[in-house]
Amino acid sequence: xxxxxxxxxxxxxxxxxxxxxxxxxxxxxxxxxxxxxxxxxxxxxxxxxxxxxxxxxxxxxxxxxxxxxxxxxxxxxxxxxxxxxxxxxxxxxxxxxxxxxxxxxxxxxxxxxxxxxxxxxxxxxxxxxxxxxxxxxxxxxxxxxxxxxxxxxxxxxxxxxxxxxxxxxxxxxxxxxxxxxxxxxxxxxxxxxxxxxxxxxxxxxxxxxxxxxxxxxxxxxxxxxxxxxxxxxxxxxxxxxxxxxxxxxxxxxxxxxxxxxxxxxxxxxxxxxxxxxxxxxxxxxxxxxxxxxxxxxxxxxxxxxxxx
Amino acid sequence: xxxxxxxxxxxxxxxxxxxxxxxxxxxxxxxxxxxxxxxxxxxxxxxxxxxxxxxxxxxxxxxxxxxxxxxxxxxxxxxxxxxxxxxxxxxxxxxxxxxxxxxxxxxxxxxxxxxxxxxxxxxxxxxxxxxxxxxxxxxxxxxxxxxxxxxxxxxxxxxxxxxxxxxxxxxxxxxxxxxxxxxxxxxxxxxxxxxxxxxxxxxxxxxxxxxxxxxxxxxxxxxxxxxxxxxxxxxxxxxxxxxxxxxxxxxxxxxxxxxxxxxxxxxxxxxxxxxxxxxxxxxxxxxxxxxxxxxxxxxxxxxxxxxxxxxxxxxxxxxxxxxxxxxxxxxxxxxxxxxxxxxxxxxxxxxxxxxxxxxxxxxxxxxxxxxxxxxxxxxxxx
Numbered sequence: 266x267x268x269x270x271x272x273x274x275x276x277x278x279x280x281x282x283x284x285x286x287x288x289x290x291x292x293x294x295x296x297x298x299x300x301x302x303x304x305x306x307x308x309x310x311x312x313x314x315x316x317x318x319x320x321x322x323x324x325x326x327x328x329x330x331x332x333x334x335x336x337x338x339x340x341x342x343x344x345x346x347x348x349x350x351x352x353x354x355x356x357x358x359x360x361x362x363x364x365x366x367x368x369x370x371x372x373x374x375x376x377x378x379x380x381x382x383x384x385x386x387x388x389x390x391x392x393x394x395x396x397x398x399x400x401x402x403x404x405x406x407x408x409x410x411x412x413x414x415x416x417x418x419x420x421x422x423x424x425x426x427x428x429x430x431x432x433x434x435x436x437x438x439x440x441x442x443x444x445x446x447x448x449x450x451x452x453x454x455x456x457x458x459x460x461x462x463x464x465x466x467x468x469x470x471x472x473x474x475x476x477x478x479x480x481x482x483x484x485x486x487x488x489x490x491x492x493x494x495x496x497x498x499x500x501x502x503x504x505x506x507x508x509x510x511x512x513x514x515x516x517x518x519x520x521x522x523x524x525x526x527x528x529x530x531x532x533x534x535x536x537x538x539x540x541x542x543x544x545x546x547x548x549x550x551x552x553x554x555x556x557x558x559x560x561x562x563x564x565x566x567x568x569x570x571x572x573x
Numbered sequence: 574x575x576x577x578x579x580x581x582x583x584x585x586x587x588x589x590x591x592x593x594x595x596x597x598x599x600x601x602x603x604x605x606x607x608x609x610x611x612x613x614x615x616x617x618x619x620x621x622x623x624x625x626x627x628x629x630x631x632x633x634x635x636x637x638x639x640x641x642x643x644x645x646x647x648x649x650x651x652x653x654x655x656x657x658x659x660x661x662x663x664x665x666x667x668x669x670x671x672x673x674x675x676x677x678x679x680x681x682x683x684x685x686x687x688x689x690x691x692x693x694x695x696x697x698x699x700x701x702x703x704x705x706x707x708x709x710x711x712x713x714x715x716x717x718x719x720x721x722x723x724x725x726x727x728x729x730x731x732x733x734x735x736x737x738x739x740x741x742x743x744x745x746x747x748x749x750x751x752x753x754x755x756x757x758x759x760x761x762x763x764x765x766x767x768x769x770x771x772x773x774x775x776x777x778x779x780x781x782x783x784x785x786x787x788x789x790x791x792x793x794x795x796x797x798x799x800x801x802x803x804x805x806x807x808x809x810x811x812x813x814x815x816x817x818x819x820x821x822x823x824x825x826x827x828x829x830x831x832x833x834x835x836x837x838x839x840x841x842x843x844x845x846x847x848x849x850x851x852x853x854x855x856x857x858x859x860x861x862x863x864x865x866x867x868x869x870x871x872x873x874x875x876x877x878x879x880x881x882x883x884x885x886x887x888x889x890x891x892x893x894x895x896x897x898x899x900x901x902x903x904x905x906x907x908x909x910x911x912x913x914x915x916x917x918x919x920x921x922x923x924x925x926x927x928x929x930x931x932x933x934x935x936x937x938x939x940x941x942x943x944x945x946x947x948x949x950x951x952x953x954x955x
Contacts, residue, residue: 472646473679475666477693477744487692491683 299551306544307337317540341545350529351546355553357524361440361515362508365447366455369504370497372448373455377496378489380456381463392460395453407446407517414442414518438520446514451507455500462496463489495568502561506554526550588621589797595658597622597780598643598748603652605638605804612638614804615652625774625781627791630801631827636784639801640750643782644673657747667696672746676753678737680725686712686736687721693744711739714773731762738770742777749774751783755790767793788828792816800824816876821955825874830909832880832920834873836952838865848873848952852918856891860948875950880922880943882910882935893944894920898937910935912943 276284311318319336322329345351380391398406413419414437421433436442466489474484512527519525526546533543588594596619605613613635620626628636641647643654645666654661661669672693680689690711694704712718715735725733734757741749754770755763771794774781785791791798792812799809800823808820819825822833836848836857848857848871857873865871887893896914910922920943924935935941 467677467679469675469677469679470681472644472666473673473675473681474692475646476644476671476673477740478667478696479692480665480667483696488681 302544302547304337305540306341306542306548307339308541309336309338309340310539310541315540316538341541342549344542345545345549350524354524354526354529355549358509358511358526359553361443361447361523361525362505362511365444365451365508366501366505368444369448369452369455370501373452373459373500374493374497376452377456377459377463377500380460381466388464395456395460398453403450404513407450407514410442410446410449410518411437414445437518438523440519440523442518442520443515443523443525446518447504447508447511450514451504454503454507458499458503459493459496462493462499466492495564498561498564502558506558509554510550586623586796588624589619594621596620596655597624597657598782599655600639600642601653601655603639603642603649603654605635605642605647605649611804613642613649616804616806617652618799618806618809620780620782622780623778625771625794625796626783627795627798628782628784628801629786629788629791629798629827631786633803634801635804636786636801637752640673640752640782640784643669643748644671644750645669670746671748671750672741672744673750673752674737674741674754676756678725678733678757680733680736680740682725685722685724686717686728689725689736690740690743693740697744707743711743714742715739730757731766734758734766742773742779745777746779748780748782751781753785753787754783756785756787763790764793770794792828800827802827818951819874819953822872822874822953825951825953830877830921830923832875832877833953834875834920836871836873838863838867838869838871841867845947846952850894852916853894853914855894857950858891858947859950859952861952863952863954865952865954869954872953873950874953875945877909877921877923878907878925879949880920880945882912882922882924882941882943884933884935884939884941886942887944892947893942895940895942896920898935898939898941901935901937910941912941914943 305317308317308319310316313320319333321333325332376395380388380395383391411418415421416433416435416437418437420436421430424430425433436445470488470492471481471484474488475481479487510527511525512531515523515525515528516531519528530543530546530550533539533546537543598618598620600616600618603613603616604611612633616635616639618639628639630636638647642649643656643661645661645664656669656671681692684692687708690708691704694707699707708721709718712721715738717732717735717739720728720732720736725736728736734754738754751770755766758766767790770781781794783791783794792815795812797809797811798815800807800815802823808815808824810818810820815824815828819828819831825831825833834853834857835851837851838846839849839856840847841863844862845858845860846863848859849855850857850873851870859873863871886895894914896912898910899913899919900911902909902911905926907923907925910924911919912922914920922943
């Protein structure tokens with residue numbers, strides 16, 4: 266604003282400390298580990314401890330460091346482009362995550378909408394019910410789906426009892442089981458931000474729409490949905506981002522043909538003990554995820570500027 | 574016999590006095606309950622075409638519920654509502670030929686001013702070029718031509734209010750409902766808009782129903798006012814009648830400032846009657862017939878601006894009391910003198926400050942006489 270003094274605000278030592286805390290957290294627990302992983306991804310596999318070369322021995326000093334840096338190469342990244350397994354895993358992960366996110370949205374929107382329209386005194390209870398699954402370990406809940414989805418599991422027994430099918434359907438160890446697992450596990454992450462968004466929507470807007478001759482089914486699409494978009498985007502990213510790197514669900518519910526980058530990474534690291542290649546896989550995965558995060562933040566900022 | 578009009582007559586328009594006139598909006602014995610709370614209690618009301626009608630009352634009196642029932646957002650528990658002869662029961666809000674200007678304006682935040690105004694027209698399926706024409710016409714009407722592309726959050730409060738008005742007028746509804754339309758505006762803007770709305774209503778020939786708790790808003794704009802309290806209508810009359818001839822202590826007290834004196838009827842004689850004040854003991858002579866027997870308790874109500882204040886003792890002790898000035902509120906244009914009579918009871922007198930210099934001004938603790946004309950006050954029996 267022109268009539269405001271444009272001098273920089275002076276920060277006290279306490280203020281600097283306050284800002285330094287989250288930044289040093291990020292530095293020590295995100296940036297430093299990332300550089301270690303990045304360095305390993307540029308190394309070569311070796312039969313040694315740790316299982317890669319070159320390593321840096323502080324005793325060799327400055328010259329040792331320069332020598333080590335000289336030995337690093339992008340060999341592993343080139344390797345990732347040669348073997349189709351990797352890019353197929355990435356593609357398959359992104360597509361499984363995208364499809365699951367879409368299904369989660371289709372399932373989650375009515376839930377969030379119903380909660381936001383519920384009588385005020387019910388809302389806290391409904392909110393609790395959405396969070397309730399978190400009280401059980403994630404691993405146990407995914408395990409439980411094995412019991413439901415397997416050939417002689419609850420779902421097949423129930424469908425056969427109803428007479429809908431004669432013989433059990435194979436759901437477990439297919440991509441369908443992975444979709445079910447992801448949608449189930451990540452549903453609250455979509456419902457919560459969407460509910461927060463829908464709940465603060467001014468009910469008089471829908472009344473105004475009705476007053477101007479717009480029937481409720483149309484005002485849902487012209488008023489409610491456009492205003493819910495920030496919530497939809499927030500919820501979708503909260504599902505999509507962790508789903509891309511998901512390991513437990515495809516491992517437990519998916520089959521041998523389920524390709525996901527999390528599983529590939531696990532095999533590379535623990536079965537092949539190839540730290541450099543698995544580090545390269547991890548770095549690329551991070552890059553794939555950083556792009557949507559940046560998009561998401563941009564969107565959030567725009568929404569904040571709009572004052573929505 | 575033609576009724577002698579009280580106060581200024583806005584225009585030659587009084588269908589409510591004509592028993593043949595067909596009401597445009599009619600509430601018939603309407604009751605609305607929210608749980609145990611009765612918001613509207615067995616209420617009947619007739620509003621006529623081209624009328625500017627105000628529902629006036631404090632919060633929780635049921636005025637907003639009345640409007641919301643007419644718009645279709647609430648369903649009455651009992652009774653019927655008619656609009657232009659059509660029973661509105663079962664007609665959803667989006668099919669009613671009424672439009673409402675919301676108290677919060679309820680502008681769609683994701684749409685431009687233009688799109689907000691066009692919204693209702695699009696629902697009708699009006700052709701695009703006609704919509705553009707009507708939107709331009711509405712923007713001109715509310716003087717917002719330069720703001721068509723703005724979003725609501727880029728506008729000031731007064732501009733938003735105009736957009737809301739344009740949006741509710743765009744469909745040219747049979748009835749425009751205004752829910753506390755000027756509440757969020759500052760005083761200057763409010764006064765301006767009040768006159769603009771009255772002009773607009775006259776030009777467009779629509780029926781306006783306004784809900785407000787602000788008596789000034791109702792008085793300046795409405796042809797008739799219904800004063801509501803606890804789900805019932807206490808009085809329906811023109812603004813001047815409401816002010817000059819309130820029918821009850823509630824209305825007298827609600828509208829403007831008034832002195833209320835508890836009195837006993839001492840004599841009745843055709844069109845006049847005599848009262849004696851219980852608190853002050855003074856005799857009151859009025860040119861008003863009263864529906865009470867000698868000895869009954871009634872209330873004599875007189876507006877402060879109709880009370881004279883002077884140092885000189887009046888010739889007659891009738892319609893006069895004496896007291897001591899206890900407090901003076903100087904408001905610039907007028908001064909209000911709070912005068913203690915007997916038992917710390919106060920009578921207020923308003924005096925217009927006609928000149929800047931007064932020879933002997935009335936001051937604090939001065940002994941003064943308060944007096945009034947025979948036809949200045951009204952007798953209230955409830």
